[in-house]
Amino acid sequence: GAGVSQTPSNKVTEKGKYVELRCDPISGHTALYWYRQSLGQGPEFLIYFQGTGAADDSGLPNDRFFAVRPEGSVSTLKIQRTERGDSAVYLCASSERGGLAKNIQYFGAGTRLSVL
Amino acid sequence: GESVGLHLPTLSVQEGDNSIINCAYSNSASDYFIWYKQESGKGPQFIIDIRSNMDKRQGQRVTVLLNKTVKHLSLQIAATQPGDSAVYFCAENKGAQKLVFGQGTRLTINP
Numbered sequence: 001g002a003g004v005s006q007t008p009s010n011k012v013t014e015k016g017k018y019v020e021l022r023c024d025p026i027s028g029h030t031a032l033y034w035y036r037q038s039l040g041q042g043p044e045f046l047i048y049f050q051g052t053g054a055a056d057d058s059g060l061p062n063d064r065f066f067a068v069r070p071e072g073s074v075s076t077l078k079i080q081r082t083e084r085g086d087s088a089v090y091l092c093a094s095s096e097r098g099g100l101a102k103n104i105q106y107f108g109a110g111t112r113l114s115v116l
Numbered sequence: 117g118e119s120v121g122l123h124l125p126t127l128s129v130q131e132g133d134n135s136i137i138n139c140a141y142s143n144s145a146s147d148y149f150i151w152y153k154q155e156s157g158k159g160p161q162f163i164i165d166i167r168s169n170m171d172k173r174q175g176q177r178v179t180v181l182l183n184k185t186v187k188h189l190s191l192q193i194a195a196t197q198p199g200d201s202a203v204y205f206c207a208e209n210k211g212a213q214k215l216v217f218g219q220g221t222r223l224t225i226n227p
Binding site: 004031033035040041042043044045048055056059091093103104105106107108109110 | 148150158161205
């Protein structure tokens with residue numbers, strides 16, 4: 001019955017390091033989304049999974065960003081060679097099923113990433 | 117210099133008054149719209165949604181109006197309470213998958 005869970009809530013890393021951000025969607029939700037939110041801005045889409053496959057990764061800014069969802073539930077967003085510009089809140093959302101005209105996405109609290 | 121992105125549109129209302137938050141969306145082909153509320157340190161929280169084949173939908177103390185002619189969406193909150201203070205985002209659904217969010221409006225309820 002819990003909502004979308006994201007860990008860690010805060011992550012501080014050094015420029016050039018590798019980080020992994022985890023998302024546990026609402027149980028039974030087959031669609032999972034990653035967004036990035038910079039200070040004072042709305043969330044920006046990164047990638048969408050339907051089941052295990054990435055149905056749309058058009059929002060990933062470059063090849064340093066990668067996400068997986070191997071069993072169709074938990075997802076991990078991976079960022080290689082982090083840069084200071086990657087600092088933001090990374091939000092995960094899930095919905096019952098993507099590709100529907102009515103698609104309420106429920107968000108987690110986010111992971112605040114700070115790259116020093 | 118200042119960062120425009122840090123300066124959200126703001127709206128201040130007295131507790132108990134009604135508030136109206138406006139949003140212009142970009143894609144005339146968008147067929148589904150959602151309003152989210154975001155409190156400090158939390159993720160966006162679903163408030164209300166509307167499909168493009170409707171022009172009005174009501175919830176508990178909230179009403180969403182959709183004007184497709186001018187691509188405009190509004191959220192009306194009746195009898196505002198201190199707990200309504202937050203940033204409000206409209207989002208349009210493109211391709212029934214990803215959401216495209218507007219800039220957001222910071223609502224402050226004055227006691």
